[in-house]
Amino acid sequence: MSITTNNASSAPCMETTDYTNPIIHIDPSMCTGCRRCAGVCPVDAIEGQPGEPQTVNADRCVICGQCVQICSVYASDWAGSSPQEAASRRQERLRERDMPADIGEPLFAAYYSGSLNKVTDMMTKPGQFRIVQCAPAIRVSIAEEFGMPFGTLTPGKMAAALRRLGFDRVYDTNFGADVTIMEEGTELIRRVTEGGPLPMFTSCCPAWVRFAEIEYPDLLDHLSSCKSPMQMLGSLVKTYGAQLDEVEPANIYSVAIMPCTCKQFECDRPEMESDGYRDVDEVLTTRELAYWIKKSGIDFMNLPDEEFDSPLGRYSGAGSIFGVTGGVMEAAIRTGYELLTNEKLPKLQLDFVRGEEGIRVAEVQVGELELKVAVVAGLQHAYGLLDRVQAGECDYHFIEVMGCPAGCISGGGQPKLMLEKHRIEAYRARKSSIYGHDAGLQVRKSHENPHIIKLYDEFLGEPLGHVSHHLLHTTFQKRGPGKQSRSCDAPAKETGSSIH
Amino acid sequence: MSGTRNALSRPMSRMGAADRTSAVASSFVVADAGHCIGCKACELACFAVHSQTNGIGASVGTVSVPVVPKVYVVRAGDTYVPVQCRHCENAPCAHACPVQAIRQENGVVMIDEELCISCTSCVLACPFGAIEVSTVYREGRVMTQPGLTDRAAHKALPRTAAGKCDLCADTNGGQPACVEACPNDVLRLAIVESDPLPERRREVFFPRL
Numbered sequence: 001m002s003i004t005t006n007n008a009s010s011a012p013c014m015e016t017t018d019y020t021n022p023i024i025h026i027d028p029s030m031c032t033g034c035r036r037c038a039g040v041c042p043v044d045a046i047e048g049q050p051g052e053p054q055t056v057n058a059d060r061c062v063i064c065g066q067c068v069q070i071c072s073v074y075a076s077d078w079a080g081s082s083p084q085e086a087a088s089r090r091q092e093r094l095r096e097r098d099m100p101a102d103i104g105e106p107l108f109a110a111y112y113s114g115s116l117n118k119v120t121d122m123m124t125k126p127g128q129f130r131i132v133q134c135a136p137a138i139r140v141s142i143a144e145e146f147g148m149p150f151g152t153l154t155p156g157k158m159a160a161a162l163r164r165l166g167f168d169r170v171y172d173t174n175f176g177a178d179v180t181i182m183e184e185g186t187e188l189i190r191r192v193t194e195g196g197p198l199p200m201f202t203s204c205c206p207a208w209v210r211f212a213e214i215e216y217p218d219l220l221d222h223l224s225s226c227k228s229p230m231q232m233l234g235s236l237v238k239t240y241g242a243q244l245d246e247v248e249p250a251n252i253y254s255v256a257i258m259p260c261t262c263k264q265f266e267c268d269r270p271e272m273e274s275d276g277y278r279d280v281d282e283v284l285t286t287r288e289l290a291y292w293i294k295k296s297g298i299d300f301m302n303l304p305d306e307e308f309d310s311p312l313g314r315y316s317g318a319g320s321i322f323g324v325t326g327g328v329m330e331a332a333i334r335t336g337y338e339l340l341t342n343e344k345l346p347k348l349q350l351d352f353v354r355g356e357e358g359i360r361v362a363e364v365q366v367g368e369l370e371l372k373v374a375v376v377a378g379l380q381h382a383y384g385l386l387d388r389v390q391a392g393e394c395d396y397h398f399i400e401v402m403g404c405p406a407g408c409i410s411g412g413g414q415p416k417l418m419l420e421k422h423r424i425e426a427y428r429a430r431k432s433s434i435y436g437h438d439a440g441l442q443v444r445k446s447h448e449n450p451h452i453i454k455l456y457d458e459f460l461g462e463p464l465g466h467v468s469h470h471l472l473h474t475t476f477q478k479r480g481p482g483k484q485s486r487s488c489d490a491p492a493k494e495t496g497s498s499i500h
Numbered sequence: 501m502s503g504t505r506n507a508l509s510r511p512m513s514r515m516g517a518a519d520r521t522s523a524v525a526s527s528f529v530v531a532d533a534g535h536c537i538g539c540k541a542c543e544l545a546c547f548a549v550h551s552q553t554n555g556i557g558a559s560v561g562t563v564s565v566p567v568v569p570k571v572y573v574v575r576a577g578d579t580y581v582p583v584q585c586r587h588c589e590n591a592p593c594a595h596a597c598p599v600q601a602i603r604q605e606n607g608v609v610m611i612d613e614e615l616c617i618s619c620t621s622c623v624l625a626c627p628f629g630a631i632e633v634s635t636v637y638r639e640g641r642v643m644t645q646p647g648l649t650d651r652a653a654h655k656a657l658p659r660t661a662a663g664k665c666d667l668c669a670d671t672n673g674g675q676p677a678c679v680e681a682c683p684n685d686v687l688r689l690a691i692v693e694s695d696p697l698p699e700r701r702r703e704v705f706f707p708r709l
Contacts, residue, residue: 032573032580034539036683050537051578072541074567104564104640145561290561415559418548419681420541422558 023063023112023264024412027093028053030075030109037067037110042379042403043211059480060214062379063112064207064403065261065412070420071110103291112261112412116288122253122281123166129247130255132167133233133312134158136174137259137323137408138286140433144415144426145290146300151429153437156305159313161293162257163306169241172308173256174315176233177322177331179455180204181446183472184226184328185336186463188398192369197221199374199389199396202328204228206266207403209476211379216386217478225473227279229322230256230263231272233312234279235471240459241312249277256280257289259323259411262403274471285413311451317348317437317444324431325377325407326353326360329400333364333373334445341367348444354435356406359385361396376401383483406431527607527667527691528587529571529676536573536686538580543569545681549668554640565637570665571678572632582678582687585609585630585665593622593631593664601662607691608667616661623662631664 031053038046045061048054098114143152238249267280318331352362358381361374388394404410409430546569571584594602601615635658636643644656668676679687
């Protein structure tokens with residue numbers, strides 16, 4: 001008894017695209033056409049009739065992976081075929097998905113191409129200095145892949161696991177996030193004081209950047225020129241890190257563990273390299289790291305807590321909150337406030353940017369300046385705001401946009417939940433775990449991170465300086481004719497706030 | 501039909517486990533075929549709540565056994581519909597079971613997996629095709645059947661057992677998992693009060709000629 005149709009499936013159906021390696025796919029031999037994926041897609045990239053297999057329009061897709069998260073159509077391998085046939089069909093699907101052959105979990109119609117086979121092959125190559133970095137949102141979610149409660153915080157076990165998997169240096173994207181704050185905060189101050197395109201948008205989220213490139217190409221100069229924390233750290237690993245470890249950048253193999261399906265696309269962008277070396281060589285998702293840990297027989301939950309390597313693995317609380325919606329904004333205000341006013345920020349926990357609404361707006365008194373900020377979570381909420389920017393009616397200074405509904409903790413590469421009712425619960429637990437992590441750290445502002453101070457003293461010079469410009473900033477490219485007609489009536493939560 | 505009262509019109513969302521177990525006769529999950537979109541969320545939810553002995557948590561990554569649910573979404577033409585055990589009052593599956601592995605508890609027809617000998621008599625007897633015989637897993641591993649070996653390979657064969665909807669009898673609360681998980685509100689728990697005169701129904705549907 002099964003609904004699975006047995007159409008011969010070749011490679012998953014894809015249309016022409018501006019990038020050569022589509023990451024998000026829907027298996028036409030499995031898809032039942034329920035279109036729940038279309039319901040969560042912020043850019044209407046999922047096309048097809050109800051009841052028929054759907055396709056991903058790769059030109060529109062922003063690779064956020066929310067369709068992969070929601071898809072519940074799994075392969076009933078036991079139905080309608082012999083065990084041998086079922087096993088061989090499963091192996092074929094695993095190959096299509098670049099997934100390791102020994103994975104036990106069910107396969108779903110919507111999926112993303114993996115990179116774990118490629119990474120494990122490269123790890124055995126001799127003469128390489130293997131470096132890994134981990135995004136802030138992984139440490140609050142990976143334990144769920146081992147049956148632990150939602151949001152269990154495991155930075156130490158994660159570092160220990162990565163070391164056991166063979167990495168020579170275990171660094172942290174949170175350090176990259178601290179660098180981002182230094183660069184982006186300085187850029188904002190410069191734009192506000194010297195007159196630059198405002199509002200300035202964050203550029204950490206690759207799905208958002210791709211969205212802007214496709215839907216609002218005329219607004220690209222509003223995006224901060226900063227690379228994302230992952231790319232910044234990747235670039236520092238092969239320059240500053242290489243100098244410290246006295247290794248050739250050419251021999252460094254740099255891997256990033258991300259909660260995001262779009263990070264592979266970002267890492268493959270041609271402009272993401274410095275002096276001929278890719279900033280980041282390969283990206284794995286949270287789920288892929290869990291496959292790897294299981295495959296290697298590592299008892300994750302009983303690992304000792306180990307430290308990240310220094311200096312590129314030491315982070316402030318501000319770096320760690322990048323994993324939640326509003327986190328970049330909060331981290332930027334913590335630093336921007338102090339740099340602009342030369343006064344101590346009286347309260348570090350900025351509740352007015354924390355929340356679950358699709359759009360949150362606030363006014364923050366920073367010295368003489370009344371800084372108007374907005375936080376967007378979920379790209380479907382960005383349209384209205386961007387239309388206002390286009391019309392010149394948006395007087396905000398700084399806008400954070402994250403593609404996924406609760407920020408990176410809800411990314412497309414995060415643990416996939418079986419029951420929809422768990423989603424909100426999981427997001428809340430992961431979020432509170434990230435904020436708890438921040439609150440428990442001694443240093444909670446990026447510019448007070450001693451390793452960041454040292455980085456600027458020894459290597460970068462000053463934010464937005466020559467070296468920074470070369471290594472940490474990037475350009476964007478127009479990828480489409482611009483927005484299709486659509487409306488967005490997302491209500492915004494208006495909050496006025498003064499830090500004093 | 502007067503002797504049978506279908507309780508479908510009652511507000512199901514407020515009907516908890518206590519209501520179900522105190523029902524006089526059978527209750528079962530009924531589907532509104534016209535609205536099913538074929539997403540299989542019910543199947544996944546069913547599997548998730550029935551796999552606690554296999555260390556399965558909330559995340560797909562914790563699953564190491566094949567997904568075998570107790571509700572099946574079937575397709576007929578353009579229509580999808582989830583099908584599962586109707587908890588028949590006269591339970592033909594129980595009549596067919598030679599080892600009394602099938603029993604009725606508070607209106608819920610249950611299969612005792614330990615007693616089941618996988619003879620598939622119940623599968624043949626079920627008018628809805630709602631029973632499936634499948635491999636038994638414990639702690640994420642295949643259970644083997646002592647005494648049943650593949651002679652050529654010298655290895656014990658997997659133990660199998662019949663499985664079907666038990667209305668989430670072990671979850672102690674609220675709605676069955678499939679009802680809760682359905683994004684389109686296709687599934688509802690119906691409680692059918694006992695009809696002492698089943699012949700009268702037959703007269704309605706199969707009038708004597």
